Amino acid sequence: MSASSPSPQIIIVGAGPAGVRAAQTLVEAGLRPIVIDENRRAGGQIYRQPPPGFVRSKKELYGFEAAKAEALHSSFDQLRPSIDYRPDTLVWNCMPGHSGQLDLLHAQRHATLPYTHLILCSGALDRVMPFPGWTLPGVYTLGAAQVALKAQGCVLDGRVVIAGSGPLLYLLAYQYAKAGADIVAVLDTARFGGKLRALPTLLRQPVTFAKGLYFMGWLRAKGIPLLDGVEQIAASGQQTIQNLRWTRGGKTTEIACDALATGFGLRSETQLAELAGCRFVFDELNQQWLPQRDDAGRSSVPAVYLAGDGSGIAGADAAELSGRAAALALLQDLGLPTNAAAKTAAEQESRRLARTLRSNLQFRQGLETAFPTAVHWARNCADDLVICRCEEITAGQLRRSVQQEGTVEINRLKAMTRVGMGRCQGRVCGAAAAEILAHATGVSVAEAGRLRVQAPVKPIPVSAALAAEEQT
Amino acid sequence: MSLLRRVAEQERKSISFWLDGKALSARAGDSVLTAVLTQADRLRRSEFSGAPRAGFCLIGCCQDCWMRSEDGVAVRACTTEIAEGMRLLSGTAPIAEENTGENK
Numbered sequence: 001m002s003a004s005s006p007s008p009q010i011i012i013v014g015a016g017p018a019g020v021r022a023a024q025t026l027v028e029a030g031l032r033p034i035v036i037d038e039n040r041r042a043g044g045q046i047y048r049q050p051p052p053g054f055v056r057s058k059k060e061l062y063g064f065e066a067a068k069a070e071a072l073h074s075s076f077d078q079l080r081p082s083i084d085y086r087p088d089t090l091v092w093n094c095m096p097g098h099s100g101q102l103d104l105l106h107a108q109r110h111a112t113l114p115y116t117h118l119i120l121c122s123g124a125l126d127r128v129m130p131f132p133g134w135t136l137p138g139v140y141t142l143g144a145a146q147v148a149l150k151a152q153g154c155v156l157d158g159r160v161v162i163a164g165s166g167p168l169l170y171l172l173a174y175q176y177a178k179a180g181a182d183i184v185a186v187l188d189t190a191r192f193g194g195k196l197r198a199l200p201t202l203l204r205q206p207v208t209f210a211k212g213l214y215f216m217g218w219l220r221a222k223g224i225p226l227l228d229g230v231e232q233i234a235a236s237g238q239q240t241i242q243n244l245r246w247t248r249g250g251k252t253t254e255i256a257c258d259a260l261a262t263g264f265g266l267r268s269e270t271q272l273a274e275l276a277g278c279r280f281v282f283d284e285l286n287q288q289w290l291p292q293r294d295d296a297g298r299s300s301v302p303a304v305y306l307a308g309d310g311s312g313i314a315g316a317d318a319a320e321l322s323g324r325a326a327a328l329a330l331l332q333d334l335g336l337p338t339n340a341a342a343k344t345a346a347e348q349e350s351r352r353l354a355r356t357l358r359s360n361l362q363f364r365q366g367l368e369t370a371f372p373t374a375v376h377w378a379r380n381c382a383d384d385l386v387i388c389r390c391e392e393i394t395a396g397q398l399r400r401s402v403q404q405e406g407t408v409e410i411n412r413l414k415a416m417t418r419v420g421m422g423r424c425q426g427r428v429c430g431a432a433a434a435e436i437l438a439h440a441t442g443v444s445v446a447e448a449g450r451l452r453v454q455a456p457v458k459p460i461p462v463s464a465a466l467a468a469e470e471q472t
Numbered sequence: 473m474s475l476l477r478r479v480a481e482q483e484r485k486s487i488s489f490w491l492d493g494k495a496l497s498a499r500a501g502d503s504v505l506t507a508v509l510t511q512a513d514r515l516r517r518s519e520f521s522g523a524p525r526a527g528f529c530l531i532g533c534c535q536d537c538w539m540r541s542e543d544g545v546a547v548r549a550c551t552t553e554i555a556e557g558m559r560l561l562s563g564t565a566p567i568a569e570e571n572t573g574e575n576k
Contacts, residue, residue, distance in 0.1 A: 038532060045531055050481070051553065053485075053500060054484075054501060055481065055483070056480055125529055125531060125534070135523065135525065136524075137475060137513050137524050137525065137526030138475055138526065139528070141528060141529050141534075143529065143530070143531060144527070144530035144531070147530045148476055149480075151503075152476075152481075152502065152503060152506045153480035153481030153482070154477060154479065154506055154510065155477055155479050156475065156477075157475055179479045239473075239513060239524055240475065240514075240524075240526075269533070390535065392520040392521050392523075423535035423538070424533065424534050428529075428534045458532070458535070459535060459546075
C-alpha cells in the first residue's frame with residue numbers, strides 16, 4: 001500500500017464459512033480485519049459450535065461434514081491473534097459514505113465503528129411458507145430443529161413430523177432419528193418426478209447427491225414413512241400442535257403428533273447489504289431480491305463485498321470459496337499484492353474460484369428443480385390464515401387492501417396493513433406477502449416490488465437506540 | 473409438558489432460575505429457550521391474540537421468542553444464555569423496552 005493512503009479499516013460481518021475464509025485471506029496478505037459476529041462462537045449456523053463445556057465430538061455434531069467443520073474452526077482459532085474479533089455483537093445499522101459506519105450492539109451497549117471496506121457474510125435463514133397452525137408451539141423451522149440438537153443437545157419432544165422440501169429435510173430426519181427422536185413421518189412437498197428431471201444436474205455433485213440417497217435409504221430401513229408430493233399441510237391443536245393433516249394424490253390424511261419441523265430451503269439475509277446501499281435485483285432462482293454481485297463478490301457499491309449465502313444460496317462449500325474470492329477482490333482493489341508474481345497468482349486464483357462458483361450455481365439450479373418451493377400455497381390460502389407471525393396479519397387483510405385500497409406495491413401494502421413491519425421486518429412473512437399481493441393484482445412477484453428494510457435490522461433496547469441518537 | 477427433550481450433553485452444572493414464580497433448574501450453557509421449553513410448552517403470549525408462542529427459527533431471525541423477565545427486560549430466548557437466578561415470565565406479551573424499525 002502507498003504511504004499516502006491511510007490504512008484500511010476492513011470489517012467482515014459474520015464468522016461462518018464465508019467470513020472465516022475472507023478473514024484468513026486478508027490475514028495472509030498482512031492485514032488485520034475486524035470480524036463481527038452475532039454468535040458467541042465462530043462457524044456460522046452450519047458449523048455452529050455448542051457453548052463451552054459441551055462434550056460431543058465433531059463427528060457426532062457434524063456427521064459427514066465433521067472434517068470441514070474441524071478445518072474451519074481450527075483455521076479460525078489460528079486467526080484469532082491476527083484479527084480484531086467481536087463475537088456476540090449485532091450489527092444493527094450500516095450508514096454508507098466515504099467513511100462508512102456501523103452501529104453495533106454488544107452486551108446491551110451501543111457502539112459505532114467506522115469502515116473503509118466491508119465484507120458482508122450475513123448468511124441465511126429457513127425459507128418458510130405459512131400454513132394453518134404454523135404459529136402453534138411445537139412448530140419450528142427445519143433449521144431450528146437442527147440447531148436445538150447441534151447447539152443444545154435437544155430434539156423436539158414427542159412424535160415429530162418433518163415436512164417441506166430441500167436437502168435439509170432428509171438430513172434432519174436422519175440426524176433426529178439417530179439422536180433418538182421419534183419421527184412419525186417425513187413429508188416431502190416435492191415430487192419424485194422433479195428429482196428425476198433434475199438428476200443430470202444433481203449428478204454434477206455426486207457426493208452431495210449420494211448423501212441424500214443414503215439418508216433416504218437409511219430412513220426407509222428404519223421403517224420411517226417417507227412421502228413425496230405432499231400438499232396443503234395444516235397443523236391443529238389447543239395450546240400446542242396435536243395433529244397434522246395433509247393431502248396427497250387427492251387423499252387427505254391426518255395424524256397425531258407433538259412437533260413439526262418445516263422448511264423449503266434457505267433465504268438470504270440481505271438487510272445490511274440494503275442499508276449499505278447495494279443495488280438489488282430480483283433473482284428468479286432464489287425467488288428473492290438479492291444484492292447484485294459480480295463473480296468475485298463485488299457489490300454495486302465500491303468497497304462493499306458480498307460472500308456466502310447472504311447474497312444468494314449456494315451452500316457452505318461455495319461460501320468458503322466466495323469468502324476467499326471476495327477478500328482477493330478487496331486486496332486487488334487495494335493494489336495488493338504489490339509483487340508481480342504474487343499478483344498474477346492471485347488473479348489466477350480469483351478466476352479459478354469464479355469458475356467453480358459458477359459451476360456450483362448449476363447444481364443449485366438442479367436442486368431447485370428437484371425441490372421446488374411451495375410458494376403457490378400462499379396464493380390460494382384461506383383469508384383467515386396468519387401470514388405475519390409478529391403482528392398476526394392475515395391473508396384476508398392483505399387481499400382487502402388490494403381490493404379496497406388499490407394497493408399494488410409491497411411497501412404500500414406494508415404501510416397499509418403493517419405486514420413486514422413487525423419485529424422480524426418481513427424476514428419470515430415477506431415472501432408469502434409478496435406472493436399474495438402478486439397473485440391478487442395479477443403481476444409477477446418481482447413487479448410487486450421489494451420490501452424495504454429499516455434500521456435497526458433487529459430489535460434493540462430503546463436505551464441503545466437513544467445512545468445512538470446522541471452520537472449522531 | 474415440554475417441547476424439547478435432552479438427548480445429549482446431560483453432564484453439565486445445574487443453574488437455578490424462576491419461571492412464572494416457580495423455581496426450576498437448567499444446565500449451564502442452555503439458552504433461555506432450552507431452559508424453559510425442556511419443562512414448559514410456551515415462552516410467551518402474543519400481544520395481539522393472546523395465543524401461546526414458543527419460538528420458531530432458533531437463530532435470532534424470526535423474533536418469535538422474546539420473553540419478559542420480572543423486571544421488565546425483554547429477552548430473546550434463543551440467543552440469550554440462561555443465568556443463575558433469572559426470573560422469567562411466560563404468560564405475558566413481550567411489549568418491553570425494545571425498538572424496531574417502525575418507530576423511526
